[in-house]
Amino acid sequence: MKIIVCVKQVPDTSGKVAVNPDGTLNRASMATITNPDDLNAVEAALTLKEQTGAEVVVISMGPPPAEGMLRELMARGADRAVLVSGREFGGSDTYATSQILAAAINKIGLEDEDIVLCGRQAIDGDTAQVGPQIAEKLNLPQVSYAAEIVKDGKTLTVKRMLEDGYMTVKVSTPCLLTCIKELNEPRYMSVSGIFECYSKPYEVFDYETLKDDPLIDATTIGLKGSPTNIFKSFTPPQKGAGMMMEGADKATCEQLAALLAAKHLI
Template sequence: MKFIVCVKQVPDTSGVVAVKADGTMDRSRMATITNPDDLNAVEAALALKDQNPEAKVIVVSMGPAPAEGMLRELLAMGCDEAVLVSGREFGGSDTFATSQIIAAAIAHIGLDEDDIIFCGRQAIDGDTAQVGPQIAEKLDLPQVTYAIDLKLEGDKLIVRRQLEDGYMTIETSLPCLVTCIKELNVPRYMTVKGILESFSKPYQVFDYNELKDEPLIELDTIGLKGSPTNVYKSFSPPLKGAGVILDGSPAESVEKLFAALTEKHII
């Protein structure tokens, strides 16, 4: 039994955001973090391993070499093995091509009858929530997105899936893919013992040569060339024309406000 967790290192968009002159994000000047929803996915796998100690938790990330630091932290949290999928051929991938490559990496690790793949719902840099379901499609696995609760019952996984106005409870066969949201759990911290152990745990890098014989990997389905979507234009969001600042005492400024609103028939 394996729990494979897909994680992404992202620029911290809640902190300082650096934009280059050409309107693209300057990632080199921004702090990086483990994508928040992905930490909930890691915790879901570790919690399930707590109940099934024979299971192995493998974290998989696609990204540049520095993502090793993030993966070591996840090993220190308790994950057993880490795989970094990294290569020039993979660069510029959209969600379609990214899921193609990660699905190939998971196929390369090997998927057994009782395995579960965990992903975060979405990454904060793109907010698309597409890679999880697309990995599931490419591996022909059932998917359950927006998980807020889960338990293993025999050879079935029972997942509570969040809806806007409630939830649905879904039973799925294994292997399957689950995407996790922050309501699911609270991620644990690294331990000192975990940190010490993290450097002796198995760590592998899958590059293009390692994966090229996987049926999912073809040069016209990966990287920039294999991406169905392209960026047509990108630009900074607009600033509206400056409004009116109403000064004076609280009573005076509020009076001015309501006078203006009444005059414009807004109230």
């Protein structure tokens, strides 16, 4: 049994966010971190590994420095890592990214009891599209927003978070789940893990590796294969300081009502 976890390296937006003159993120000048939801997906995979003996494979599409992140995830306990990297893949939007990741998952191979895990969304793109798109392209059943996962043979019972509660879903493997932070508390690297991570299998899949997959051709990957076009990008104007009103007496309430009425909000 295998658990494949899709992990994205993202700019660390807790620090200073650098923007290019054309409005795009200046990724090169910013520190990178592992996308937070993806750490929950890795932790879920490592917990299932402890219960079932599964092999955990972490996979990322990105430039060569993403190797550092993948080694760190192996130091946390993943068994194997794959970096999908190549000039042909650059400029991919979510449609093309999921096309390439689906082809890479085909290359690794999915068997009966295997599971693909993704984070719910990446903190830079924030679309939450890549996981569900991979499932569609691989024709896998999918459950998004997983807050609890219990495996029993070829069936997973997944508690998924909704806006106003939870829903419990049973799904058969192979399947894809997207994970949220409520699922678990990611573990740290262990000292022995740090020693071992450089001797664990690490592969790079480039265009040559994936080009024979039916999902891959020049019209489905990279900038040319990306149907999304950005017309305009801008920094939203800063919100004003706002106005504070204190007290629950009649006069204050009337004053508040008058202000809201003046703005046609009530």
